[in-house]
Amino acid sequence: MARSTATLRVITDPRPRPVLPSAVLGMLIFVSTEVMLFAGLISAFLILRATAAGAWPPPGQPRLPFGETAFNTLALCASGFMLWRARRAFAESPARAQRPLAIAMALGAFFVLFQGYEWVMMIGQGLTLQSSNHGSFFYLIVGLHAAHVVAGLSVLSWAWWRLRSGFLASSVFGAAQVFWFFVVGLWPILYFLVYT
């Protein structure tokens, strides 16, 4: 009786694993363009401030609330810290990342709401887009950053919803983190440049 031998062939994917997931790389490229956008605005602001005759802010214009915004800055930095904790928890068990991610989103939402309140106060004191270059740049730079925070919150909310459903890929979560860390890391620079 002839014995048949079957050879077990293990088929493996010959392609090497990518060093960087495509979603993260795409987000990094997008964030690079955003960095250049803000660098352009910061440059314009610095030149305007250097060439302004006399004191800054211009006479008749209110001073920006440095102390109150410091508290808000801490809230946004804490949000970044909570996202970092969510990232570590996700690596251990995705379900454990839900809570720190929700706290990060809540702190980000607080930042936007507090800034909205601050804007209402500043408009009440006479600082508007048309009142001076100071007002124009304040609302342009800080407003553009706030728009990024809102966009980042939308991305994090979507990630949180996917996480709850159990469908969040680590590469997609990584891309969302890159954007949020950019938003959080940019703010202290803007704060010290614009508010001082």
Next chain:
Amino acid sequence: MSRFALAITCLLLCAVLPPDAASACSVCFGGAEESRKAFLFTTVLLSMLPIGMIGALAWWVWRHARAADASHDG
């Protein structure tokens, strides 16, 4: 000195000698010290930032690719 070398020397001198005339540009605000510093700083910032970002990303990918190769071989 050949004509070509003379032409290159003249071109280099033209590029090097008259930079002070650049402060007559309408956006330089009369070449005030404060604004000159601001222009210099922002020029350096906007020039170096893209190079720095691309360089950092390339270095990061290279480092991780090398680590992945090492773990694959070992």
